[in-house]
Each structure stands twice: as structure tokens, then as C-alpha cells.
Amino acid sequence: MRIKQLDYIVKIVELGSINEAAKHLFITQPSLSTAVKELELEMGIQIFQRTQRGMILTTEGTEFLSYARQILEQVDLMEEKYKGTETRRRLFSVSAQHYAFAVHAFVQLIKSYEKNEYEFTFRETQTNNIIEDVSTFQSELGILYLNTFNEKVIRKLLKEKQLIFHPLFTAQPHVFVSKKNPLVGKTSVTLSDLENFPYLSFEQGQFNSFHFSEEILSTLYHKKSIRVSDRATLFNFLIGLDGYTISSGVLSRELNDENIVALPLEVDEVMEIGWIHPAQMSLSPMGEEYLRYLKEHIIDYGFTILTNE
Incomplete structure (x- = not known):
């Protein structure tokens, strides 16, 4: 088994x-296919299932990928320590609902690697896509929310x-x-206060179920609705139409438009x-680093990190 073969497996999964x-x-496609088959033969497992939709990890392949990534990370650390050079492009991907704090943490992560070669991917995407990206290892982690309405459905899908x-x-x-909306100045707003304003939400494509909505109270009727x-x-x-959307209330000072405000x-x-x-x-170490930036940013906005993981 060669380090290069592990690189090949990781790249196939990512793409x-x-x-x-x-x-x-x-390299050529036949050469890559041969390298994968040789590795499978040597390890005595089938890493990929070849389908019309592409290469899909088998159960054994999923476990093998976990070990492969850990080996590659350790090789990187050794080469950095003893060679003092970067030998591999930094690769990292996150999929998330539309949260500015998640983007801000990603920006901080990228800045910490600005002297390195890297290939980072941040997907602000639909809820089902987040779950699919993480389950197929297109992203190392995903960010979304649960509440009493969607929890049963989302947790069932996560378990599957x-x-x-x-x-x-x-x-x-x-x-x-x-900030020019007539409601600004109120300490809090009610649903009746919002009745005549356009309601904005993120579309969820073919999975446009209420349970996949990024906004709570997704089953409510709105006179004016824009996806x-x-x-x-x-x-x-929000600015041009005096509209509103429902979210967590976390606004990034650095990345969000200063014309947007959050009202309870x-x-x-x-x-x-x-x-x-x-x-x-x-x-991975990079995933841990991103998570650390994420938590720091959340704390900076006055929220308490939950520890009951």
C-alpha cells in the first residue's frame, strides 16, 4: 500500500x-482505476461500488476511508515537522444552511492557511443536500438546526x-x-406585527417539505411569500421590499450587510x-480547527455552547 493510493481514494470520494x-x-482514468483495484486486492476488500451514478463507498470502504484520512493527516504533520514544507494541498469541505456565522468561521479557517496550497469548499445549500453531502463524504461536516417540529423527521434521516x-x-x-423597516425600534415583534410584510424563505428544491425548511413555523400561511x-x-x-425572514438572530458584524437588523x-x-x-x-484536525472557530464566533455573539454532546 502506498500513500499515493490513499490520496487517490480520498480524491475519488470528494469528487x-x-x-x-x-x-x-x-493521471489517466485507466491508471487510476488500476491503482484502486490493486489496493482493493491487497487489502482484501471492496472499497467502491461502481454504479451508473459514479463510485459509491461500500461499508468496508467507508471504514477504510476513515483510516486513510487519519494516515494522510499524520503524514502531513510529520512532513511539516521534519521537512518544513507543505507537500499536499489542504482539502476541506463544509455544507451548511444559510448562516453567516458558519461562513465567518470558514473565513477564519482559510486565513490560518493563507501561506499553504489549499482547496476549500463551502456549500450554502438546501437541508437535504447538507445531509447527503456529509453522508457521501462530499463534506466533512454539515450545519443545520432542529426544533420540536422537524426533529423527528430529521433525526430519522440522520440515523438512516x-x-x-x-x-x-x-x-x-x-x-x-x-434597518428602515417600520418595525425597527420595537423591543420584539409578534406574528400579527408581521402580517402585512413580505415573508422570505429559502427554497428546498424537490425536498420542499415543511420539515426541511430553514425557517421555523414553516406551516404558517403568509399573505405575501417569496422563496x-x-x-x-x-x-x-429584505431591504428593497421591507420583507422579513425568521432565523436564529446571529448576524455577523464583519460579513453581513449593516442595513440588516435582528428583532426577537x-x-x-x-x-x-x-x-x-x-x-x-x-x-480531521482541520475539522476540529473549524469547529473551534465556529464556537468562538458563537460565544462572541453572546450564546452559550452546549456541552451535552
């Missing part, structure tokens, strides 16, 4: 395609995908509005925001 992996590795939810913090629901696919567009509509929403609901990760794998 979900042996053809794409071969392009990124600058062999993922674990780790709570980070709880938040009382807030509404994001433009969007990205956070920048949502904020533009008077409802008997709590959001538990956390991260998901494959049950059979431990976080």
Missing part, C-alpha cells in the same frame, strides 16, 4: 467520480444515513429586517443549531 478525480490528479447531530447552541427565533436560493438575494429583498420574535419556539458528522469517523 464522486473516478473521471473527475483522474483529471484533478493529472449513519450521521450524528452534535448540538452547538440554542437560539430564540428572531426576524431579520431592514429565494441564496442569502445575498434574500437580504436584498414572540413565539414559544427554540432552535437548536448544531453540526452533523458520520458516526463511524472522527473529525
Whole structure:
């Protein structure tokens, strides 16, 4: 078994395609296929199931990937210590609901590696995609929320995908509005206060179930409703249309538009925001580092990190 073969396995999993992996590795597809088959033969396991949709990890392959990543991380640490040089591009991916604090932590992580070669991916995406990305190892971890309404459905799906939810913090629901919105100045707002304002939410594609919504109270009827696919567009509509959206209330001072403010929403609901990760794998050092930045940022905004993981 060679270190290079472990690199090949990790790259195939990250890209979900042996053809794409071969392009990124600058080798031919037949050469990559042969290297994988030789490794499978040597280890006496089948790492990948070859399907029309691409290369899918088997149960044995999932366990092997966990060991492969740990070996590669240790090799990196040894080479940094004794060679004093970077020999491998830093690779890291996160999938998340549309939370600015998650982006801010990712920015901090990237800055800590600005002298290195790296290939980082941050996917602000739909709820089901987050779960799928993490379960197929396209992302090392995912960030989403649970509450009394969606918890049963989401936890069932996580269990099926062999993922674990780790709570980070709880938040009382807030509404994001433009600082010019007539409601600004109130200490809190009610649902009746919001009745005549356009309601903005993130679309969930073919999984547009109430349980996959990024916003609590997703079953409520709204006179005026607008779905969007990205956070920048949502904020533009908040400002341009005096609209509102429901979220955790955590706004990044560095990354969010200064024209957006958060107002407490008077409802008997709590959001538990956390991260998901494959049950059979431990976080990489880079994953641990990102999680540390994430927690620091959350604490900076006055929230208490939950410790009952």
C-alpha cells in the first residue's frame, strides 16, 4: 500500500467520480482505476461500488476511508515537522444552511492557511443536500438546526444515513429586517406585527417539505411569500421590499450587510443549531480547527455552547 493510493481514494470520494478525480490528479482514468483495484486486492476488500451514478463507498470502504484520512493527516504533520514544507494541498469541505456565522468561521479557517496550497469548499445549500453531502463524504461536516417540529423527521434521516447531530447552541427565533423597516425600534415583534410584510424563505428544491425548511413555523400561511436560493438575494429583498425572514438572530458584524437588523420574535419556539458528522469517523484536525472557530464566533455573539454532546 502506498500513500499515493490513499490520496487517490480520498480524491475519488470528494469528487464522486473516478473521471473527475483522474483529471484533478493529472493521471489517466485507466491508471487510476488500476491503482484502486490493486489496493482493493491487497487489502482484501471492496472499497467502491461502481454504479451508473459514479463510485459509491461500500461499508468496508467507508471504514477504510476513515483510516486513510487519519494516515494522510499524520503524514502531513510529520512532513511539516521534519521537512518544513507543505507537500499536499489542504482539502476541506463544509455544507451548511444559510448562516453567516458558519461562513465567518470558514473565513477564519482559510486565513490560518493563507501561506499553504489549499482547496476549500463551502456549500450554502438546501437541508437535504447538507445531509447527503456529509453522508457521501462530499463534506466533512454539515450545519443545520432542529426544533420540536422537524426533529423527528430529521433525526430519522440522520440515523438512516449513519450521521450524528452534535448540538452547538440554542437560539430564540428572531426576524431579520431592514434597518428602515417600520418595525425597527420595537423591543420584539409578534406574528400579527408581521402580517402585512413580505415573508422570505429559502427554497428546498424537490425536498420542499415543511420539515426541511430553514425557517421555523414553516406551516404558517403568509399573505405575501417569496422563496429565494441564496442569502445575498434574500437580504436584498429584505431591504428593497421591507420583507422579513425568521432565523436564529446571529448576524455577523464583519460579513453581513449593516442595513440588516435582528428583532426577537414572540413565539414559544427554540432552535437548536448544531453540526452533523458520520458516526463511524472522527473529525480531521482541520475539522476540529473549524469547529473551534465556529464556537468562538458563537460565544462572541453572546450564546452559550452546549456541552451535552
